[in-house]
Amino acid sequence: MGYKVVVAGATGNVGREMLNILAEREFPVDEIAALASRKSLGTEVSFGDKTIKTKDLATFDFTGWDIALFAVGSGPTKEYAPKAAAAGCIVIDNSSLYRYDPEIPLIVPEVNADAIHMYKNKNIIANPNCSxxxxxxxxxxxxxxxxxxxxxxxxxxxxSGAGKEGMDELWDQTKAVYNPVQEVPPKKFSKQIAFNVIPHIDVFLDSGETKEEWKMVAETKKILDPAIKVTATCVRVPVFVGHSEAINIEFEEPLDWQEAQDILREAPGVMLVDKREAGGYITPIECVGEFATYISRVRQDSTVENGLNLWCVSDNLRKGAALNAVQIAEVLGQRVLKKG
Known part of the structure; x- marks a missing residue:
């Protein structure tokens, strides 16, 4: 016996990826519904070897459905997620709306799966920011x-973290570089993204941080440990899919790079690719379509007493969004609903 699953926002990048991953991982689905806004009503999307037509999110009745994966942004989520939750359908939300609510769990299954039972507070589970x-x-x-x-x-x-508009802008501006007659001014981003990098993601806060940087701090504390100090600089780069991170870590206890490699090699969700030679590391283009979070360039930081540096790469549409949501659904199935 399987589950009745809803994907809201099924025509967007993340929604389509949710459908792909549900099929790829053979999540036990008895019935699937793909929801979208009224303007996308009837659009066909793929689920495994099936093609299904989207239904209207605004009029959909969530009664009798088990799990709803939401990828529709904070505005529609605020309107429709509580309705789904009130109807008894557990919502796994990919927007930022509920991430900082102390009554709603913010889950990365490899890290804090035990917090899944907090879903009972509001019948809602939050998916973290991709980075x-x-x-x-x-x-x-x-x-x-x-x-x-x-x-x-x-x-x-x-x-792709900025959605289809961001991908289109990079594509159009890249073509325009080779066609001087065609000019593509920035719309989605604050400056030209093609052949450029932009140290600005989301809005600026009074502190001088961007909201993306603040999210990384607040979410790491909620998911992992509130005692950890985190500071971030978030940069948009001209890559279509795949987020990369250079991470410097200071520990309370000594940890050498060889032991860190051994630990990461066995860690759930991690793939260590770390050879100290040309090409002995992973770049974003190599992680596209993959489930793992890739770690490379593990090395000692001699400027602090117990420090390490590492390079972290992942497909942001997968682990940063759709995959993590499906993994949360899998944990729900194993620990709570127990149908499949």
């Missing part, structure tokens, strides 16, 4: 061994 998700997967096993004091992270985030 946070891959980082805490890398940090968790190291934190368990040597206790992390401080993290300094610089991100190199792909344009």
């Amino acid at each position: 946070t998700a891959q980082m805490v997967v890398a940090l968790k096993p190291l934190h368990d061994r040597a206790k992390i004091k401080r993290v300094v992270v610089s991100t190199y985030q792909s344009v």
Whole structure:
């Protein structure tokens, strides 16, 4: 016996990826519904070897459905997620709306799956920010061994994190570089993204941080440990899919790079690719379509007493969004609903 599953936002990048991953991982689905806004009503999307037509999110009755994966942004989520939850359908939300609510669990299954039972508070579970998700997967096993004091992270985030508009803008601006007659001014981003990098993701806060940087701090503390100090610089780069991060970690206890490699090699959700030679590391283009969070360039930081540096790469549409949501659904199935 399987589950009745809803994917809200099924025509977007993340929604389509949710459908793909549910099929790829053979999640026990008895019935699937793909929801979208009224303007996308009837659009066909793929689920495994099936093609299904989207239904209207605004009029959908969630009664009798088990799990709803939401990928529709904070506005529609605020309107429709509580309705789904009130109808008895457990919502797994990919927006930022519920991430900082103390009554709603913020889950990365490899890190804090035990918090899943908090869903009972509001029948809602939050999915973290894409840049946070891959980082805490890398940090968790190291934190368990040597206790992390401080993290300094610089991100190199792909344009797919800004949705289809971001990907289109990179594509159009790249073509325009080779066609001077055609000019493509920035719309989605604050400056030209083609052949450029932009140290600005989301809005600026009074502190001088961007909200993306603040999210990484707040979410790491909620998911992993509130005592960890985190500072982030988040940068948009001209890569279509795949987020990269240079992470500097300071520990309370000594941890050498060889032991860190051994720990990461066995860690859930992690793939260590770390040879000290040309090409002995993973780049974002190599992680596209993959489930793992890849770790490379593990090395000692001699400027602090107990420090390490590492390079972390993951498909942000997968581990940073759709995959993590499906993994949460899998944990729900194993620990709570127990149908499949």
